[in-house]
Amino acid sequence: MLTIIKEKDTDLLLQRAARHLCQKLRDALAVHATVNIAVPGGRSVVKVFDTMRTESLDWNRVHFFIIDERLVPIDHPDSNFKLLRDHLITPLAREGGISPENAHPFILDTTVPDRGTLAYEDVLARLGFRYDIILLSSGEDGHVGALFPDHHSVTDPHHGFIVMDDSPKPPPERMSSSLSLMLTAQTGVLLITGEAKREAFRKFGDASMPVSACPARLLTCLKDAVVFTDHAQE
Numbered sequence: 001m002l003t004i005i006k007e008k009d010t011d012l013l014l015q016r017a018a019r020h021l022c023q024k025l026r027d028a029l030a031v032h033a034t035v036n037i038a039v040p041g042g043r044s045v046v047k048v049f050d051t052m053r054t055e056s057l058d059w060n061r062v063h064f065f066i067i068d069e070r071l072v073p074i075d076h077p078d079s080n081f082k083l084l085r086d087h088l089i090t091p092l093a094r095e096g097g098i099s100p101e102n103a104h105p106f107i108l109d110t111t112v113p114d115r116g117t118l119a120y121e122d123v124l125a126r127l128g129f130r131y132d133i134i135l136l137s138s139g140e141d142g143h144v145g146a147l148f149p150d151h152h153s154v155t156d157p158h159h160g161f162i163v164m165d166d167s168p169k170p171p172p173e174r175m176s177s178s179l180s181l182m183l184t185a186q187t188g189v190l191l192i193t194g195e196a197k198r199e200a201f202r203k204f205g206d207a208s209m210p211v212s213a214c215p216a217r218l219l220t221c222l223k224d225a226v227v228f229t230d231h232a233q234e
């Protein structure tokens, strides 16, 4: 089921998204021993992390994966893992809320053609090779993770992590969860915030638009999906 939650105040909206995600984590922890959540980078996600870290739940049973990454080391300012670590994992770990090992980074390996994605697949395989929950934040063009509209990334049949050196949005070198891996999640949360995403929100709401033309629409394929937006309904 898809629900759209609208709130004009973006900060309030992102706080609501964070609390919703934490409730979904609690619900999943009630039926699973451990839960896998995959998260992206971006400005909106940082605000979600900042609220999530104030929520109380059994964080030690939650495993974090990075849904997409720029091909940079984990301490690089452009690293999505660094955002997760700095804004959520380290503050939680400081209070003993989570073991830092529960946050699984994609480790770039420039010596192999797969760039380290096979090793990252091994880590996910040890935890069931599935996501339970995904957090996505739409780009201006409707991309999510590093699945871009009308680009080979979104139609790649690989089930796992993919790499590219021709991302339409710079930097060109990125890795992403493939579409089929994202679709292993039962639960999805999508953020569409800011004036620059007006066209993305319109495309998201267009039922005739295939996922290949608007990757954010992959959310409509999940069992339990919520969009958080500061846009008025078109």
Ligand SMILES: O=C(O)[C@H](O)[C@@H](O)[C@H](O)[C@H](O)COP(=O)(O)O
Pocket (backbone or CB within 6 Å): 040, 041, 042, 043, 044, 045, 070, 137, 138, 139, 140, 145, 169, 170, 171, 194
């Ligand atoms: O890797 C990137 O180029 C960005 O991180 C990008 O994919 C971002 O996640 C979305 O564009 C949403 O970004 P905001 O939440 O910052 O609007």
